[in-house]
Amino acid sequence: MxxxxxxxxxxxxxxxxxxxxxxxxxxxxxxxxxxxxxxxxGLNYPEALAxxxxxxxxxxxxxKLLIYHKCEPDVPxxxxxxxxxxxxxxxxxxxxxxxxxxxxxxxxxxxxQSVAPIxxx
Ligand SMILES: [Zn+2]
Numbered sequence: 001m002x003x004x005x006x007x008x009x010x011x012x013x014x015x016x017x018x019x020x021x022x023x024x025x026x027x028x029x030x031x032x033x034x035x036x037x038x039x040x041x042g043l044n045y046p047e048a049l050a051x052x053x054x055x056x057x058x059x060x061x062x063x064k065l066l067i068y069h070k071c072e073p074d075v076p077x078x079x080x081x082x083x084x085x086x087x088x089x090x091x092x093x094x095x096x097x098x099x100x101x102x103x104x105x106x107x108x109x110x111x112x113q114s115v116a117p118i119x120x121x
Pocket of ligand 1: 070
């Protein structure tokens with residue numbers, strides 16, 4: 001069990017939200033996306049993103065940038081480690097096999113996966 005001290009960094013979290021986070025991250029390899037976490041905890045998107053960013057910085061999560069192509073807006077077509085920037089263009093979409101030349105055809109989201117159970121203290 002790894003612990004993350006929220007004091008000074010995630011002070012906006014209530015004790016109830018920390019309980020929810022502990023529940024969610026009590027499993028190893030728990031996954032979280034910012035919008036899901038925001039709904040689960042009643043946070044706004046930037047706050048949820050802040051949690052996942054701190055977990056990545058602390059080495060408690062590996063975050064990925066999910067790549068979506070407009071052919072299947074709800075299905076990730078690819079993923080690259082977060083912080084490596086955006087996919088190099090042209091990029092071949094594995095779903096529709098089209099060659100993507102413009103970033104405007106793509107959209108992105110973040111998927112965090114914990115490396116060990118995390119306790120928010
Ligand atoms: Zn596609």
